[in-house]
Amino acid sequence: MTLPAFHAPTPTDMRRSMGRFTTGVAVVSADDGDGDGNPSAMTISSLTSISLDPAILLVSLTHGSRTTEAVEAAGSFAVSVLGSRQEALARRFATRGGARFDDLPCDRSRSGLPLIKDALAQLECRVHSAHDIGDHRVFYGEVTDMRCREGTGLVFYSGRFGDFHDFGHDEVPWLF
16 A cells, blocks of 8 residues: 655544554543532543653643643542543543543542542552643643552554553563
């Protein structure tokens, strides 16, 4: 198959191109501080480890979302890395508006932030720094508390959810 000619990216082109990059799926949650007991949260695929020592990760959240505003106001957030059987939760937190935590049993971080029950990893972060980049706000979070369990991760590729299947090789140790 021949690739088309190079051209300046449109938002649609960028979404389509980056959709070719398989990512994990997580939910970011934060206390919006309005006292209604309904925290803010959103599904993300823009999550990456930045540093191991100290433990710092990056999340990229859309400008103007309730969750972005809550993280900014609170100075902290939680991340739940979803397992392959949690697609319905990914979809639930990908929709705009509404009380997404209604009737949803959750775990809580030590400071009380909601975490998705049975997630593969649950991390609590203090905002280390944040930057506006294009139509997103990028937060660097210093991981203050975490736990994880075994399982297969939920992945997102080209607008579809799926899971990971390895090639049967031994685990590759990352040595830095």
